[in-house]
Amino acid sequence: MNPVQRLIGWEGLLLALLAVIVAVNISYSPYFLGVENIVNLFQLSIEKIIVALVMTLVIISGEIDLSVASVMGLAACVLAWLYPMGVPMPLALLAALASGVLCGLFNGFWIAYVGLPSLAVTLAGLIGYRGVARILVEDRSIGNYPAWFNAIGQEELVGPLTISILVFVVLFVIVAIVLHRSGLGRLIYVIGNSPAAARYSGVKVRRVKMALFVASGFVSALAGLLYAARLGSVRGDMAQGFELDIITMVLLGGVSIFGGSGNFLGVGLSILVILSLRNGMGLANITGNTQTSVIGALLILSVLLPNMAQLIRNKWKGSET
């Protein structure tokens, strides 16, 4: 696809949408484009955005991971469970990350090696990992972490940027390079758009899928810890329901739910659209529920529009022959 085609395609549409939203937002509040507002915008959703990066890879490979938010919650709860027991903080953090990797291994085993559908396996994970998280901390809210931990989520490190945002920037670059420039990224696309051809070409489909789910588990755990650091306390229902926002970001970015297509330009734009839309609606005093409905409508459109174009094209062809 050349750049011109890309501009009149989905990414172009997102760019136009973004421009409209930004223009409207500025008319409501001249501070919208201020550095502080933009950083704040990112900071409020940074954990979801981080997970959306890996979710992009998972969905392009033709799978889905519904358990990400539960893994975020679980990792935070592992920390909240171990630290008050006297486990040193770094060790507790490692254990929390390891719990994410374990969840990823578990998902990946059933999906890649047993061949169960990821929708079912990770739905079970969504319920199961959340259950473990709740068992660990019950209905307490556990805080009082070392100051340096809270600083990770709150303190501005480089200019106005927090560690969370820096983690996002680094991850964005790495994941984008992996997807668009590396051999692994090539395999992710092939597995997504032609799974049978991938197997017939000697691609180790299972290993790639396993790697993706482990990466998804690890990054979700990392995001869960960043979230805990930002909030300063951990509860059993932490990050509950985040998976829907995360998947929305990816699909609105033009990544096909059937796998095999999509790119990081689209996902990046989609993140900006969602953030500025929510922010703008907040500025206009639109309630949270209405905001959610608007995002939902956008998501339906994002799935509908490309498919509709395809349907119309097919119909056209059908009437010709």
Place this chain on the structure above:
Amino acid sequence: MAAGRLVDGRPPDAGLPPVLEMSDIAKRFGATQALEAVSLTLRPGEVHALLGENGAGKSTLIKIMTGVYQPDRGEIRLAGQPVTIGSAAEAQRHGIAAIYQEPLLFPDLNVAENIFISHQGRGAVNNWRKMFRDAADILAALGVSLDVRSPARGLTLAAQQSVEIAKAISLNVRVLIMDEPTASLSAHEVAQLFKLVRDLRQKGVAILFVSHRMEEVFEIADTVTVFRDGRLISTRPRAEVTPQSAIADMVGREVGLLKARPAVAKGDTILSVRNLSREGVFRDVSFDINRGEVLGFAGLIGAGRTDVGLALFGIEPASSGSIMLNGKEISVRSPGEAMAHGIAYVSEDRRQLGLSLPMSIAANISLPVLRRFLTRLGLIRTGEERKTAEAFRKRLAIRTPDVDLAVGKLSGGNQQKVMLSKWLNTHPRLLILDEPTRGIDVGAKAEVHAMIGELAAEGIGILMISSDMPEVLAMSDRVLVMREGRQMGIFSREEATQERVMTAAMGQQEDAAA
């Protein structure tokens, strides 16, 4: 076949007016003329057998009769009236029904529901009692004992075929097409099915019977029609046909359509396969391939040829038997292992299995050996990748403006060349080609054939699975024939004639053909 069989078959009643007449039917798909000037007449109470190699045009004709395809030319008359059959539903209204090798029942519906599936009452409430009674009546009339209330799931294949036939009868069928209905039935079940067929014949139904089993055709048919290369070659009363004459008609094309590939000096043995078997699929396949040799795999579709290829490539590993490569016994459990041994498999299904259509030509060619094109950090050296693709584009004359173009945008012949490039890029010692020229135009076909010759001359061992008889005979140094999972024989180039190969593929005795 003994002449005594005539007791059963009766000559078609020429006195009755035909129920279905097809005249001068033609159908073309792209470069392939699937049917040309075909005229076929079916009379009430006639079992009309259709014989022909794969690709002879039988399926296309059936699809025209059932409204799946529209003919480019020609006329269809039903009981004397010209008709068009625009859809499967329309075919049903005309009383034309088809049953296939694999019955297409709804497993969770019961037998009665399946029988009446296409004309259930449109009201909100089903009259179950009437439906069960009617279904039981139809089955009783057929002499089949089945519980009409039991779900179709779990019925034997033969019982499912009976339900299909009952379904056809409930639609007042006048023409029943049976497309290889016996292929997955046991001998006993075949006998049961044939009893039904005879009953239907008695009732005046015209039956078009397609089968690759010669003995069945001679047991049940009144008339035998042979197709070859999209043309109707002969239609004769069964009594005037012998298996040998039918086979001669099936393969009797002019020899020399394709120029034979010059033989290459024989090299060392690359591959030795002994008693290779996969349970329930193929059994005791044994052969050798030498350097520079092309071993043709002939047989009908479903004979298990592709399965042998897939076993050698590790997609569906064999369950027993040995594979020796360059004198060393190897086991191949995955495509990765096969590739490590220098085995490449070029699939017959380039759209699903062979290529990733949305991806570029260059990306497809590098896919099996992507590691070769990576930097130490795992990034793709796209320049290197494109250079390789360019080299293959020149070598195989792939017609494309750009190697970055999506493969799906190319013509079938060029896609085939990309697929060949992809596997040549793995530097194979043994190349398995599965239907290497299916669905591509004559020019591309000649180019692929030339390429096969070159590769053999370079010393690659080639196993070529092909249903294209002239291709098999022209390209192969030896021809292995398979039938229903068994190896029927290996013929040298001198021995391999169309008649011999087809006789073996149809399971007839060699001496009977002499």
